Amino acid sequence: MNWRKDQRRGERGYHHGNLKEALLQAALDLISQKGPAGFTFADAARMAGVSPAAPYRHFRDxxxxxxxxxxxxxxxxxxxxxxxxxxxxxxxxxxxxxxxxxxxxxxxxxxxxxxxxxxxxxxxxxxxxxxxxxxxxxxxxxxxxxxxxxxxxxxxxxxxxxxxxxxxxxxxxxxxxxxxxxxxxxxxxxxxxxxxxxxxxxxxxxxLGFPTERKPEPAEEKPAGQYSGPWGKPK
Known part of the structure; x- marks a missing residue:
């Protein structure tokens, strides 16, 4: 699914049982308008066109x-x-x-x-x-x-x-x-x-003393390994 902020308003309603996607799109629209702290669970339900209890079918809170x-x-x-x-x-x-x-x-x-x-x-x-x-x-x-x-x-x-x-x-x-x-x-x-x-x-x-000019690099240089910790928190 292509999640874009410019999706038409009519595409986010609750149709054919697609309640989870409708709620996610509604919340995304509300974040665009009010920021992530500017709306409630009930606001997301209202924006999606469903009852305040409906979101609990898919999300704990x-x-x-x-x-x-x-x-x-x-x-x-x-x-x-x-x-x-x-x-x-x-x-x-x-x-x-x-x-x-x-x-x-x-x-x-x-x-x-x-x-x-x-x-x-x-x-x-x-x-x-x-x-x-x-x-x-x-x-x-x-x-x-x-x-x-x-x-x-x-x-x-x-x-x-x-x-x-x-x-x-x-x-x-x-x-x-x-x-x-x-x-x-x-x-x-x-x-x-x-x-x-x-x-x-x-x-x-x-x-740091690094060269920053663009030039061919050694063929034996290997890609880096996997990262092993969450954002900003090295193990």
């Missing part, structure tokens, strides 16, 4: 409804980041710049999903499916950080890939939240959010 939306958001997010990374082709720096642009594009084009994922307050650790989806998405950034760490020239200490992944994620998330989502109150920039993030990452890498 509002948190479980938000968790389901956040999970779908992370699944789409992972697909977008994976396609952008493209296993580091044609070179690590170019591929990583695409990942940054994809990150900002998702935050801008899917603000309701992004809010559910990062601003709803739903505890990821208590929902295994949501945790797994978030880990898979972060694994793309971790893989890119592993490849970036491998670029450290001789004599330059190689920083832990997890540390780099968390730093780069924090930069991406900060630009997306402050400047990349089209919020009316955001500060005006003399550059695009994509240009700001690219400059931040290049300055960060140069500060």
């Amino acid at each position: 509002r948190d479980e409804l938000l968790s389901s939306i956040a999970q779908r958001g992370f699944e789409q997010f992972e697909q977008l980041l994976t396609a952008a990374w493209d296993d580091g082709r044609p070179d690590t720096i170019t591929a990583f710049e695409r990942v940054g642009k994809a990150y900002l594009a998702f935050a801008r084009e899917e603000p309701a999903f992004y809010s559910a994922m990062f601003e709803s307050g739903v505890p990821v650790e208590t929902t295994p499916a949501l945790m797994a989806a978030s880990e898979r998405a972060f694994a793309v950034i971790r893989a890119a950080a592993e490849r970036l760490a491998a670029l450290a020239p001789p004599g330059v200490p190689r920083p832990p890939a997890m540390m780099m992944a968390l730093h780069i994620w924090a930069m991406s998330h900060g630009v997306a939240s402050l400047f990349g989502r089209g919020d009316a109150a955001r500060r005006k920039l003399p550059m695009t959010p994509e240009e700001l993030l690219e400059a931040e990452v290049l300055i960060y890498l140069r500060g």
Whole structure:
């Protein structure tokens, strides 16, 4: 199913027993309008055109409804980041710049999903499916950080890939939240959010002593391994 914020209002009603999907779409619309904290379980039922008791057929409470939306958001997010990374082709720096642009594009084009994922307050650790989806998405950034760490020239200490992944994620998330989502109150920039993030990452890498020019890389370089912890919490 293509979950987009611009689906027609008439498509979200309760038809042919599709109550769960109708409730998820209703909640997504409400997040777009009011934010993840701005509506109740009953509001979602009303928006879907069903009784206040109907949502309990599929969701324990509002948190479980938000968790389901956040999970779908992370699944789409992972697909977008994976396609952008493209296993580091044609070179690590170019591929990583695409990942940054994809990150900002998702935050801008899917603000309701992004809010559910990062601003709803739903505890990821208590929902295994949501945790797994978030880990898979972060694994793309971790893989890119592993490849970036491998670029450290001789004599330059190689920083832990997890540390780099968390730093780069924090930069991406900060630009997306402050400047990349089209919020009316955001500060005006003399550059695009994509240009700001690219400059931040290049300055960060140069500060670590890494080369940032694009050039062919050794054929024996291997893709990174799997990430083993949830967002922002290394094991």
